[in-house]
Amino acid sequence: MFHLFLPIAGIVIALALFFVYVQPTFQEVKLIEAETAQYREAVGHAAELERRINELKSRQSSIALSDLERLEAFLPDRVDDVALLMDLSALASEHGLTFGNLNEAQDGADLPAEDPEEFGAFDDEASAAKPYTPHDVTFAVSGSYAGFRSFLADLERSLMLAEVMSITFTESEGDALSFNMRVRFYSLKQPGT
Amino acid sequence: MADTPKTSFIPKQSMGAAPGGAPRKRHFNILNFAGMVVFLCGMILTVGVFFYKDLSEKDLASEKQALASVKGSFSTGDIESLRRLDGRLAASQTLLDGHLSPSAVFDLLEERTQGDVRFTQFVYRRRESGSAEVALNGTTFRFNTVALQSRQFADAPAFATTVFTDVSIGEDGLVNFTVTSEANTGALRYVAPASAQPLEAETATSTATTTTETLDETLSDLDDLDALLSDTEDLNEGL
Numbered sequence: 150m151f152h153l154f155l156p157i158a159g160i161v162i163a164l165a166l167f168f169v170y171v172q173p174t175f176q177e178v179k180l181i182e183a184e185t186a187q188y189r190e191a192v193g194h195a196a197e198l199e200r201r202i203n204e205l206k207s208r209q210s211s212i213a214l215s216d217l218e219r220l221e222a223f224l225p226d227r228v229d230d231v232a233l234l235m236d237l238s239a240l241a242s243e244h245g246l247t248f249g250n251l252n253e254a255q256d257g258a259d260l261p262a263e264d265p266e267e268f269g270a271f272d273d274e275a276s277a278a279k280p281y282t283p284h285d286v287t288f289a290v291s292g293s294y295a296g297f298r299s300f301l302a303d304l305e306r307s308l309m310l311a312e313v314m315s316i317t318f319t320e321s322e323g324d325a326l327s328f329n330m331r332v333r334f335y336s337l338k339q340p341g342t
Numbered sequence: 343m344a345d346t347p348k349t350s351f352i353p354k355q356s357m358g359a360a361p362g363g364a365p366r367k368r369h370f371n372i373l374n375f376a377g378m379v380v381f382l383c384g385m386i387l388t389v390g391v392f393f394y395k396d397l398s399e400k401d402l403a404s405e406k407q408a409l410a411s412v413k414g415s416f417s418t419g420d421i422e423s424l425r426r427l428d429g430r431l432a433a434s435q436t437l438l439d440g441h442l443s444p445s446a447v448f449d450l451l452e453e454r455t456q457g458d459v460r461f462t463q464f465v466y467r468r469r470e471s472g473s474a475e476v477a478l479n480g481t482t483f484r485f486n487t488v489a490l491q492s493r494q495f496a497d498a499p500a501f502a503t504t505v506f507t508d509v510s511i512g513e514d515g516l517v518n519f520t521v522t523s524e525a526n527t528g529a530l531r532y533v534a535p536a537s538a539q540p541l542e543a544e545t546a547t548s549t550a551t552t553t554t555e556t557l558d559e560t561l562s563d564l565d566d567l568d569a570l571l572s573d574t575e576d577l578n579e580g581l
Contacts, residue, residue: 156377163384171384174391181398188405195412202416205424217427224434280433298448305443305532312437313444316466335437337430340422 222308228284228336236309237288237332244300246292250329281335285314291327310335440472441532446500447476447525454494456487466525474525476501481516485509488519495523502526 234251241248290300297318304311315331444466455461463479482488488509495504501523508520 152371153373156371156373156375159377159381159384163380166384166388171387171391174395178391178395178398181395181402185398185402185405188402188409192405192408192412195409199412199416202420202424206420209424209427220430220434224430224437279436280429281437298445301448302445305441305445306535310434310437310441312441312468313466314468316444316464318464320460320462335433337426337433340426 219308223310224281224335224337225309226337226339228334233286233309233334237286240303241290241292241300244292244303245296246290246300248288248290250287250289252287280338282338284334284336285331286334287329287331289327289329291325293324294326297326297328304332438532442468442474442525442527442530443532444474444530446530450498450500451478454491454498456482456491456494458483458487459491473527474530476521476523476525478521478523479518480521481512481518483516485517488517491519491521495521499529500526 237251238248290297301313301316304313312333312335313330314333316328317330318326318328321327447466451461459480459482461478461480463477465477466474467477468474480491482491488506492504492506495501498504502525504521504523506519506521508518510518512518
């Protein structure tokens, strides 16, 4: 009877080891391997990302700084209202025009729009989807037609993009005309906004 | 038999020979064998799995370290900076594509207005959709002039459709009329002046155009980069 005990005990111990240690540990190892594979993939992506970033950075550094500065001026991070006012006023006076009646509105709500739905207030949903924020400025410039034409031409070519949204003027006695304008400037939206 | 040791008082029998003269029969026990095999297999599996787990854990630790090392080699600031530039380029391009020059409307009016027509009011309005309209109030001496003016505007490239309305004779005997025209945004699109060494103020937009084109081409890979970054971030978050 005793000679049966050893082989049976061996089998029992082997089975116990298998079910108590080997199988659960093997499952655990499989999970570790899956996690390792994910990390390996992430390392691959990160290495590729690093390579691409370095490549792009070297390309970026090959672009003239002045061009990048101009691009930033074209679409700035924020619109400086005071500087804008001064620039517009200076530009108007450069062309012999009198600058006045300034009115700023970021949401277009308080603009004297002729038809708010079509020409005035921004469409919030459409605006939210865009990567830039519009800043509308209404003002009037008074002076000669020729002065206004050259003022308008310079405004269209402005380093900071100025989109003329409306121009209204009527005939008047004498040479001086009063031109009411609404001009839209843009700033690049900040990340996360 | 010369090698067989001699004994003195123990029964005379050779030590090399089996008692009884015949060799004992060895039994092959299948149960013993199976038990031993199963036990050994169990032990080998146990030891193997132990070391395998250890190896896997070391492998995982090594990959984690590699990821941390690669991640540490670039800053998120670099990525943000590139993303920002890419966003600025794309937005600038969109804005430039929609940039209109209302000066073209005045050029057209100067070219095509009849000599005896006088405009008393001018309205240019840009819609949120990007289109634009021009409305004018005018006066002249004769109805014929209104008809001629209508023909002049009909084939004007800057005007897509032109409608003359409210044609009437005023108290002063002049013919009053209203012109409403849908601007042809294609014809009003801003065109940067071509010049070799332009002044900054005059060529800002053209420079921006050139810059965006150059940078856009240069950084065209950023879309792929974003996808790659997104994948990596997803993985990092998932882990």
